[in-house]
Amino acid sequence: MMIHVDVPTRTREQFVNITGQVQQAVQKLGIVDGAVTVFVPHTTCGVTVNENADPHVVSDMLQQLDRMVPLRQPFYEHAEGNSAAHLKASLMGCSLHLIVTCGHLELGVWQGIYLCEFDGPRMRRVCVA
Numbered sequence: 001m002m003i004h005v006d007v008p009t010r011t012r013e014q015f016v017n018i019t020g021q022v023q024q025a026v027q028k029l030g031i032v033d034g035a036v037t038v039f040v041p042h043t044t045c046g047v048t049v050n051e052n053a054d055p056h057v058v059s060d061m062l063q064q065l066d067r068m069v070p071l072r073q074p075f076y077e078h079a080e081g082n083s084a085a086h087l088k089a090s091l092m093g094c095s096l097h098l099i100v101t102c103g104h105l106e107l108g109v110w111q112g113i114y115l116c117e118f119d120g121p122r123m124r125r126v127c128v129a
């Protein structure tokens with residue numbers, strides 16, 4: 001069984017905290033003790049776990065990713081013009097494998113699950129199984 005979570009993004013680049021939606025999906029799936037996979041079926045967004053307390057952490061990550069992967073490069077050949085988004089998506093990865101105990105995601109106190117948008121705004125889909 002798999003649950004789809006639809007996540008709207010509002011800007012070109014944005015980290016959206018989806019911890020609550022993933023936790024709800026874990027409960028709907030009836031996973032008590034085990035593991036869950038979170039997968040984004042996209043090529044210009046990713047998924048990651050990082051700090052959920054200070055919003056500057058994700059804004060710092062976005063700024064540093066921009067420095068590592070500039071929006072425009074003279075050698076980009078991808079005709080769609082969004083090579084930077086594809087590169088950043090691969091840096092973040094497209095799936096997570098998380099532990100579930102007693103029906104709850106086993107995350108650290110400061111950890112949250114983020115959908116990492118790099119080519120928004122648009123509606124994204126997250127698969128939880």
Ligand code: ZN
Pocket residue numbers: 078080081082083086
């Ligand atoms: Zn593309």
